[in-house]
Amino acid sequence: METGYYDTDELITALATPWGESALAAVRTSGNGCIEAASVCFSRSEAIAAAESGTIQYALMCDPATGEAVDEVTAAVYRAPSGYTGQDSVEIFCHGSLPGIQRILEILHAAGFRDARPGEFTLRAFINGKLDLTRAEAVQELVTAKSRKAHSLALGRLSGNLFREIDAVKQQLVELLSAVEVQLDYAEDEIEELVAIPADHLRLLQQTAARLAETYRTGRLYAEGARVVLAGRTNSGKSSLFNLFLKEDRSIVSEIHGTTRDYIESWITVRGVPIRLFDTAGYRFAEDVIEAEGIRRSEKIAGAADLVLYLIDGSRGLAAGEKKDLQKTFKNIPTLLIWNKTDISHEAPPAGSIAVSAVSGAGFADLEKAIITRLAGKDISQETDSMIDSLRQKELLEQAAEYLAAAADSIDERMPLDITAPEIAGAIDALGEITGEITSADILDKIFSGFCVGK
Ligand SMILES: Nc1nc2c(ncn2[C@@H]2O[C@H](COP(=O)(O)OP(=O)(O)OP(=O)(O)O)[C@@H](O)[C@H]2O)c(=O)[nH]1
Ligand SMILES: [Mg+2]
Structure with missing residues (x-):
């Protein structure tokens, strides 16, 4: 798949740890065919090319052009659909020496890898269905969290609590919409009894969306x-x-x-x-x-x-x-x-x-x-619910809440159901955009380009 910015078919690599002297550093790679392509850079090429998914291999990293050893490393090998990105990948743990890391990256470039762009690994994970968009955004929120509280909130989102909350609202709306659509599909006299669409239920879901949108200020405060x-x-x-x-x-x-x-x-x-x-x-x-x-x-x-x-x-x-x-x-x-x-x-x-x-x-x-x-702006000492930390999510939740308010109003005002149906559908789409079921390449580019390189 290609977005405007990313091509997910190419082989990519990036240093996932900071540029600087350290005990260890991690160099990531991903892409289909990546294990084979990277294997030529190791002393135990065949063992790495044949390694089972989820295993760690000890090897020397060598320049394939000269055979010169560059570092002593371990390599974690993952085969699609395992691993973080859902593609074949090799994660190399080397010594945290800047010249050493530079050599490793050069060797990988010569073997056909290009530098990964910000967030490119997580984008691939999203595209391969390893995580929805709320979890993908939580990855970056987790990495940049400035307090324990922000960290634990982001971890909650990464484990899917925000996704589940939004998805639950969405599922209820899908059911309501299908009840509306059944009635729209048949002429009134064809159905025995019209099922009333409960405006109260829509309002309840509207409140859930609005409440979540409101957590943005607190979520930001904890994060930033x-x-x-x-x-x-x-x-x-x-x-x-x-x-x-x-x-x-x-x-x-x-x-x-x-x-x-x-x-x-x-x-x-x-x-x-x-x-x-x-x-x-x-x-x-x-x-x-x-x-x-x-x-x-x-x-x-x-x-x-x-x-x-x-x-x-x-x-x-x-x-x-x-x-x-x-x-x-x-x-x-x-x-x-x-x-x-x-x-x-x-x-x-x-x-x-x-x-x-x-x-x-x-x-x-x-x-x-x-x-x-x-x-x-309020007492937050007792708040324990899930919170959001993304302006994108806030705006979409507000949009969903607006659609739901309009849908509930249209029922109260006894408007024809073909007025109500698109409002409910609008809310479903807005929620689907939060979780990433509906997204354009532009939106993906915008979200992932704000990530760290190597994430
Ligand atoms: N008793 C008492 N003394 C205090 C208290 N707070 C500060 N002081 C004393 O007040 C004096 C000034 O304190 P600082 O903290 O230097 O005041 P400041 O506002 O930073 O002063 P500047 O840097 O000059 O603007 C010091 O002698 C402190 O010990 C307090 O709550 N009680
Ligand atoms: Mg002072």
């Missing part, structure tokens, strides 16, 4: 994470809170105003969500050029944040005009007001603020929860 910036006046305790999040003394803390002069950042995980946390220079009027530059940078970083944690020194309270200033500065950025130093504060925290002590850790759990709830 968010940028969170600590901001506030000097000495409000930003660096102290930064260190509390990191559980280490990374940022310098002191009672001197203007301690942090340039921003520092670190990846942390808050309740399963990967967060890039920034500590910035505190705001105040600065005559010092370097400090002024630090403050300018703070403003720039806060401007690109998904969430700003604006700290107030609770022992001093809000400075005159501070609330107004911050509302103006962070007009378009979600901001949480953090009332810090509750251990020495005598004032009650302002309404809507979160009271913490960066020194004692009091209020920290509430702060973590507030951050995630604000980023997700």
Whole structure:
């Protein structure tokens, strides 16, 4: 098969592990006839050419042109339809030396293999029916997951939980559609009794599709994470809170105003969500050029944040005009007001603020929860259902939900069934596109070209 970008009949190869020195590296190959073609590059050519599927062979890799040994390797041999791609393939585990890997790839090129394009192995697996499109997308989501939670969600999708959920909706729609079509095929007087098409059932399925589409925001949050910036006046305790999040003394803390002069950042995980946390220079009027530059940078970083944690020194309270200033500065950025130093504060925290002590850790759990709830737009601490992490899937689920709403409306309004039937069929097609039963070459190119090379 040929898509615009990929030709699945050609022999392909790619390094599946990162380019760099390592103990071991894996070089993948795939394509029908690939075992025979690759076998000439090994010292035990005949044994490899005759190897049973699913076996591992020890051999030297040799340049067929000169007979020179290039590396000592093991080769896993798979014969179609076994293995990842469903085609013949040889996976070579070699030493992780860059010159060695380069030689191996050169030898394979000379033996008729070309470099694989991004996602080409998984595309072949999809085309050969080894996985549906939701599982194929989960492969890339799994590889790029930035938190344990995102990883386990992607693993769930790879094992087919999203496919099963979507397929269950689709099967019910196929049954409903066939009931509609039976009635359309016969004139009214020919069928004894008309079967009512339950609008409620359609609405239920519409809700399932819409609910899944809505999980996109949370799914993305777990997968991609968010940028969170600590901001506030000097000495409000930003660096102290930064260190509390990191559980280490990374940022310098002191009672001197203007301690942090340039921003520092670190990846942390808050309740399963990967967060890039920034500590910035505190705001105040600065005559010092370097400090002024630090403050300018703070403003720039806060401007690109998904969430700003604006700290107030609770022992001093809000400075005159501070609330107004911050509302103006962070007009378009979600901001949480953090009332810090509750251990020495005598004032009650302002309404809507979160009271913490960066020194004692009091209020920290509430702060973590507030951050995630604000980023997700809702409380997600109890959510355990499957989630999606693909804009394509989200848009198709929304499309399916729209078709189903229209189908249910048409029944409520007692419209003729030939109005309802295409709406149900539209929803079935949208769901079929998610799982990959209906796809064009263009869509496949678009999905798989976003993958890693070697995947
Ligand atoms: N008692 C108490 N002291 C705190 C708390 N948080 C920070 N401090 C103290 O406040 C002072 C300033 O803390 P920093 O974390 O350096 O403040 P900052 O906002 O990073 O300051 P700049 O870098 O100057 O903008 C230090 O002496 C901290 O020990 C708190 O929750 N309670
Ligand atoms: Mg600081």
